[in-house]
Amino acid sequence: MAAVSTRETRWGVAGAGLISGDFCEALRITPGAKLVAVAARSLAKAKDFAAKHDAQRSHGSYAALAADPSVDIVYVGVIHPGHYECARVMLAAGKHVLCEKPMCMNAGEVASLVALAREKRVFLMEGLWSRFFPATVKALELMRAGEIGDVVEVISDFGFASKVSEASRLYNLEMGGGGLLDIGIYCLSAAGFIWGCAPSEVRALGWKEPTGADSCGVIALKYGSDSASAREHGRQPRIASLTYSMRTQTREVTLYQGTKGRLSLWPTHCPTQLVVEVDGVAPLTLDFPLPDAGARSAGPTSFVNSLGFTYEIARVQQLLGAGATECPEWPLQTSLEMARLLDSIRVQLGVIYPRTDSFLVRARALVHAWPFSSRILAALALLLAFARRGGRVV
Ligand SMILES: NC(=O)C1=CN([C@@H]2O[C@H](COP(=O)(O)OP(=O)(O)OC[C@H]3O[C@@H](n4cnc5c(N)ncnc54)[C@H](OP(=O)(O)O)[C@@H]3O)[C@@H](O)[C@H]2O)C=CC1
Numbered sequence: 001m002a003a004v005s006t007r008e009t010r011w012g013v014a015g016a017g018l019i020s021g022d023f024c025e026a027l028r029i030t031p032g033a034k035l036v037a038v039a040a041r042s043l044a045k046a047k048d049f050a051a052k053h054d055a056q057r058s059h060g061s062y063a064a065l066a067a068d069p070s071v072d073i074v075y076v077g078v079i080h081p082g083h084y085e086c087a088r089v090m091l092a093a094g095k096h097v098l099c100e101k102p103m104c105m106n107a108g109e110v111a112s113l114v115a116l117a118r119e120k121r122v123f124l125m126e127g128l129w130s131r132f133f134p135a136t137v138k139a140l141e142l143m144r145a146g147e148i149g150d151v152v153e154v155i156s157d158f159g160f161a162s163k164v165s166e167a168s169r170l171y172n173l174e175m176g177g178g179g180l181l182d183i184g185i186y187c188l189s190a191a192g193f194i195w196g197c198a199p200s201e202v203r204a205l206g207w208k209e210p211t212g213a214d215s216c217g218v219i220a221l222k223y224g225s226d227s228a229s230a231r232e233h234g235r236q237p238r239i240a241s242l243t244y245s246m247r248t249q250t251r252e253v254t255l256y257q258g259t260k261g262r263l264s265l266w267p268t269h270c271p272t273q274l275v276v277e278v279d280g281v282a283p284l285t286l287d288f289p290l291p292d293a294g295a296r297s298a299g300p301t302s303f304v305n306s307l308g309f310t311y312e313i314a315r316v317q318q319l320l321g322a323g324a325t326e327c328p329e330w331p332l333q334t335s336l337e338m339a340r341l342l343d344s345i346r347v348q349l350g351v352i353y354p355r356t357d358s359f360l361v362r363a364r365a366l367v368h369a370w371p372f373s374s375r376i377l378a379a380l381a382l383l384l385a386f387a388r389r390g391g392r393v394v
């Protein structure tokens with residue numbers, strides 16, 4: 001796939017919902033970005049959306065957008081369970097893809113998209129936009145320079161209050177509902193930005209609503225080992241404590257705690273403020289105001305700080321201009337690891353998506369839900385049956 005000119009990147013948008021509208025507002029203010037086409041499941045909806053956001057072309061299906069030669073890259077802004085199929089259609093047609101978070105419903109789907117993007121040699125990225133806000137970039141730069149010493153702890157929360165309703169995508173399992181995939185992912189990525197998404201240990205507790213979706217959760221992560229030999233090699237502790245909630249408005253702060261000080265980012269998922277506290281030095285507050293909406297804005301955005309998509313868009317365009325097929329700050333391997341991490345947390349929470357979860361995920365969740373004593377008894381029974389068969393499995 002040829003590199004896209006950095007002067008103009010021709011964007012297509014799949015899904016004419018809330019986040020897609022916000023994304024189009026950010027495209028409008030990003031130098032070098034041009035919205036050329038939008039697609040929705042119905043042509044009438046696509047046309048309305050295109051008129052509102054000044055797109056030249058509208059399509060009544062995602063497949064039609066995939067076949068549109070005027071589009072370089074597609075932003076996938078549909079609800080989570082639609083990400084896989086929509087992104088698959090685009091990649092198969094040779095389009096570059098920026099897919100909203102979480103990339104897919106599970107690790108199997110992510111692995112399949114990653115394989116397809118590699119086969120087609122096109123760009124694919126999971127839209128964890130927080131990574132590209134200047135406040136995050138600055139925080140990571142300071143940590144890399146050792147400003148707060150060794151980072152030993154990440155404490156991150158994200159919560160907003162919403163009513164439990166089967167009609168909302170947030171609580172409907174068929175629509176990928178549940179706080180972990182929607183917002184818990186941001187807290188996980190806050191740790192992921194410095195340590196990656198493959199911790200050595202994961203513990204999670206959640207609160208499930210009658211719909212089966214998790215509204216709140218707490219997650220503890222440990223990275224690496226505290227064994228004697230790891231200590232001998234000077235390994236510092238690495239621990240993360242993460243909380244998400246769709247029931248309460250939380251302070252939404254991510255704290256990176258180091259041996260010489262701390263950095264806090266606010267708000268966690270789209271930070272515009274960074275507070276630097278080096279021990280013994282007066283705290284420093286750095287503000288990173290968002291760009292203006294511009295005169296042609298179609299109106300206020302639906303979500304907080306959405307114009308901050310401009311940072312992610314600019315980075316994607318830069319990468320496309322350089323002929324890259326993935327983003328070094330959030331590579332495909334990290335998306336895969338994130339998906340595996342989300343799967344393993346869901347197993348602990350007992351959150352199962354009926355349409356997409358494999359037998360293995362369901363079985364793991366079932367076994368996890370058993371009391372510890374039952375798991376021991378089941379393991380003993382299996383061992384006994386194995387021994388009785390003379391060591392044969394079948
Ligand atoms: N980065 C961020 O800050 C944010 C990211 N997001 C992410 O964006 C994605 C979309 O969220 P949001 O815009 O709030 O969602 P919406 O409820 O607005 O739905 C988005 C689109 O999904 C499609 N869709 C909706 N319901 C169904 C259904 N039942 N079956 C099939 N398709 C359906 C529709 O596409 P069509 O128009 O084609 O009919 C709709 O326009 C999510 O994955 C979420 O994680 C969301 C909010 C903020």
Ligand SMILES: O=C1OC[C@@H](O)[C@H](O)[C@H]1O
Binds near residue numbers: 183269303
């Ligand atoms: O990504 C998101 O960030 C903002 C939340 O309000 C939204 O539900 C979520 O999808």
